[in-house]
Amino acid sequence: MTNTAPGYFGRYLRIDVSTGTSEATPIPESVLRQYVGGVGLGTWILQQETEGPIDPLSAEAPLEFCFSPLVGSPLTTSAKFAVVAKSPLTNRLNDSLASSHFAITGKKTGYDAFVIVGKCDSPQILMITEEGISLEDAAELWGQTIPDSEETLKENYGSEFRYAVIGPAGENLVRYATISHDGRHAGRGGLGAVLGSKKLKAIGVRGNRRLEFARPEELVALSKSLSKKSFGPATEKYRELGTAGNLLVFNRLGTLPTRNFQAGEFEHAVDLAPETLTLSREKARKSCAACTIGCEHLYPVKDREKPVRLEYENLFALGPLCGVGEVDQVLRASQLCDELGIDTISAGGTIAFAMECAERGLLDWPGYEFGRGETLLTALEKIAARREEGNDLAEGSRLLSQQIGQGSEAFAPHVKGLELPGYEPRALQSMALGFAVGTRGADHNRSGAYQNDFSDRADRMQVTEQDVAAAIETEDEAALIDSLILCKFLRGVFEDKFAEMAEMLALVTGWDVDGRKLKSTAQRIIELKKRYNIAQGWTPAEDTLPDRFLSSALEQGASAGASLPRERLERLVRAYNLERGWDADGYPAEAHDQNSV
Amino acid sequence: MTESPLVTVEFLGIVRQRAGDERGEFAAKNLRELWRAVAEQYPQLEGVCLDAGTLKNGYLASIDGRRFTRNSEESLSPGEHILLLSADAGG
Numbered sequence: 001m002t003n004t005a006p007g008y009f010g011r012y013l014r015i016d017v018s019t020g021t022s023e024a025t026p027i028p029e030s031v032l033r034q035y036v037g038g039v040g041l042g043t044w045i046l047q048q049e050t051e052g053p054i055d056p057l058s059a060e061a062p063l064e065f066c067f068s069p070l071v072g073s074p075l076t077t078s079a080k081f082a083v084v085a086k087s088p089l090t091n092r093l094n095d096s097l098a099s100s101h102f103a104i105t106g107k108k109t110g111y112d113a114f115v116i117v118g119k120c121d122s123p124q125i126l127m128i129t130e131e132g133i134s135l136e137d138a139a140e141l142w143g144q145t146i147p148d149s150e151e152t153l154k155e156n157y158g159s160e161f162r163y164a165v166i167g168p169a170g171e172n173l174v175r176y177a178t179i180s181h182d183g184r185h186a187g188r189g190g191l192g193a194v195l196g197s198k199k200l201k202a203i204g205v206r207g208n209r210r211l212e213f214a215r216p217e218e219l220v221a222l223s224k225s226l227s228k229k230s231f232g233p234a235t236e237k238y239r240e241l242g243t244a245g246n247l248l249v250f251n252r253l254g255t256l257p258t259r260n261f262q263a264g265e266f267e268h269a270v271d272l273a274p275e276t277l278t279l280s281r282e283k284a285r286k287s288c289a290a291c292t293i294g295c296e297h298l299y300p301v302k303d304r305e306k307p308v309r310l311e312y313e314n315l316f317a318l319g320p321l322c323g324v325g326e327v328d329q330v331l332r333a334s335q336l337c338d339e340l341g342i343d344t345i346s347a348g349g350t351i352a353f354a355m356e357c358a359e360r361g362l363l364d365w366p367g368y369e370f371g372r373g374e375t376l377l378t379a380l381e382k383i384a385a386r387r388e389e390g391n392d393l394a395e396g397s398r399l400l401s402q403q404i405g406q407g408s409e410a411f412a413p414h415v416k417g418l419e420l421p422g423y424e425p426r427a428l429q430s431m432a433l434g435f436a437v438g439t440r441g442a443d444h445n446r447s448g449a450y451q452n453d454f455s456d457r458a459d460r461m462q463v464t465e466q467d468v469a470a471a472i473e474t475e476d477e478a479a480l481i482d483s484l485i486l487c488k489f490l491r492g493v494f495e496d497k498f499a500e501m502a503e504m505l506a507l508v509t510g511w512d513v514d515g516r517k518l519k520s521t522a523q524r525i526i527e528l529k530k531r532y533n534i535a536q537g538w539t540p541a542e543d544t545l546p547d548r549f550l551s552s553a554l555e556q557g558a559s560a561g562a563s564l565p566r567e568r569l570e571r572l573v574r575a576y577n578l579e580r581g582w583d584a585d586g587y588p589a590e591a592h593d594q595n596s597v
Numbered sequence: 598m599t600e601s602p603l604v605t606v607e608f609l610g611i612v613r614q615r616a617g618d619e620r621g622e623f624a625a626k627n628l629r630e631l632w633r634a635v636a637e638q639y640p641q642l643e644g645v646c647l648d649a650g651t652l653k654n655g656y657l658a659s660i661d662g663r664r665f666t667r668n669s670e671e672s673l674s675p676g677e678h679i680l681l682l683s684a685d686a687g688g
């Protein structure tokens with residue numbers, strides 16, 4: 001065993017499922033200090049494991065599950081892991097986070113990460129324990145939904161194991177398939193398809209290794225104080241309404257993407273809002289493992305036994321974006337995505353795009369009209385099975401638009417292939433910049449630039465170069481939070497985020513680390529992600545938005561008239577690149593190259 | 598003495614939950630006066646989004662849904678719609 005800092009095991013387990021073998025690979029402590037864990041460490045390992053451009057669904061493509069130094073500590077919301085690989089949807093780096101007991105049990109096997117390469121001949125379950133790995137036949141599970149698979153796995157192998165599972169969508173290589181566990185999902189970028197391409201239905205972990213922390217008493221005291229703060233006003237929105245509380249606010253501000261981003265407000269928003277749903281439905285609240293906030297709000301669905309977790313992103317993508325205002329259809333659609341293992345944002349974005357194409361006469365798909373909830377529900381089932389038009393939808397909006405042509409690329413709602421989340425970029429222009437430069441594509445979790453738009457510092461409909469530093473700050477913050485890993489909904493409880501996160505890391509590892517050092521760590525991680533993408537073929541032309549956003553203004557609602565001329569976005573991207581210390585096109589300088597690793 | 602303009606305050610998100618109302622009408626010349634008037638009519642908002650008659654950190658006013666401000670000296674015009682909301686838009 002490597003001698004390493006507390007909070008780590010100093011090694012990752014490299015598993016080749018083609019041969020059924022595994023090998024412990026040391027991670028130097030200098031690397032852990034530079035990239036921390038989670039997304040940062042995952043990016044570093046991916047770069048070590050990849051030689052040149054790679055097909056994300058090939059046997060040699062690595063898929064990683066990365067833990068972090070804070071996993072297993074008493075710090076609230078720290079039971080998280082990152083899944084990192086090249087995305088089959090974007091062909092760029094993808095890092096997806098999720099929280100569950102899988103994180104704690106996985107780390108207790110004695111590794112900081114698992115790296116899976118190879119491909120099985122037939123469907124298998126990969127079991128990882130402290131003693132080693134094994135592959136178990138998964139023929140019985142292949143084709144089952146995620147909840148059914150989880151139940152069968154528990155019956156067959158007991159509840160000592162924790163599982164990460166794919167649904168039929170992952171098996172059928174849907175480019176935005178998820179990896180799920182305990183009702184949570186590593187949702188974006190199609191990493192479920194990467195697992196499916198290796199013919200792995202599930203990964204089971206069992207571990208009981210003791211986790212060491214450098215200053216345990218102080219860590220417990222800090223954890224208690226953090227938990228106390230997490231009950232306070234800064235997280236009230238999440239506890240009381242959940243993220244779905246954004247819906248009415250965004251609608252009122254004209255920033256709620258509707259009918260494939262043709263409008264910024266939706267006439268049925270009130271019917272879908274949690275404020276309305278709670279009047280007629282008994283909701284339940286849940287939380288991820290080791291979380292004191294509990295932002296999950298579950299609502300009953302008509303004619304279904306189990307309730308569904310409602311999040312803003314599911315609601316926006318399967319409701320307003322597709323023009324669907326019938327609440328049970330939206331709830332059911334969200335539940336179907338969870339069961340079949342489909343990313344709700346990419347599914348909603350791709351279906352909404354197809355609806356617009358059909359309405360414009362570019363596609364002859366009967367029933368594809370905005371507002372048709374039955375079409376949405378059938379489309380999701382067809383996507384997971386890659387049946388009929390579902391086979392085209394399973395490719396995502398970028399590839400579908402290339403197939404349709406006829407100018408449809410202008411309104412395919414993606415950046416680098418990743419469908420946009422529920423923030424209208426013309427009306428939230430700091431976020432527009434965050435979307436354009438994001439290494440995994442359009443994403444509100446890797447850049448929180450909307451925080452600048454929702455402030456009195458910026459004119460959200462006319463963002464300038466003065467706002468670039470604020471957008472960068474949120475991206476740095478996200479890189480660090482995703483590497484430590486903590487939940488971003490804790491953000492509001494910190495007074496000095498970098499300094500307070502440095503204190504956590506110091507108590508866990510014993511390192512002499514402060515906020516300033518962690519800030520450079522965050523920047524180093526962002527740069528490494530960029531370098532990975534460059535090695536995989538990134539070009540500056542990718543850092544943009546679909547033409548629709550750059551050539552037309554919003555017409556209705558509180559953001560009517562909001563427009564984002566192409567030159568403005570180009571100026572912002574250039575300013576972003578220079579502020580990062582890269583050249584104007586976004587290539588990191590050689591000097592940075594030497595400093596970074 | 599000039600009369601204070603009548604404006605509408607629309608409560609959103611957690612503020613609406615606490616206020617128990619979607620909106621209210623208030624007479625106020627500027628935001629400072631407005632927050633005092635809101636606190637008087639909705640004392641339950643004290644400690645939520647208001648602190649001794651001022652807007653708490655983490656909350657914003659939006660004038661007609663277009664421009665965010667926290668400036669208490671911002672003057673108000675008759676018929677204006679002021680949205681009162683949390684600045685946390687994480688989703």
Ligand code: SF4
Nearest residue numbers: 287288291293295487
């Ligand atoms: S706040 Fe919500 S998303 Fe974050 S850890 Fe808790 S339950 Fe999970």
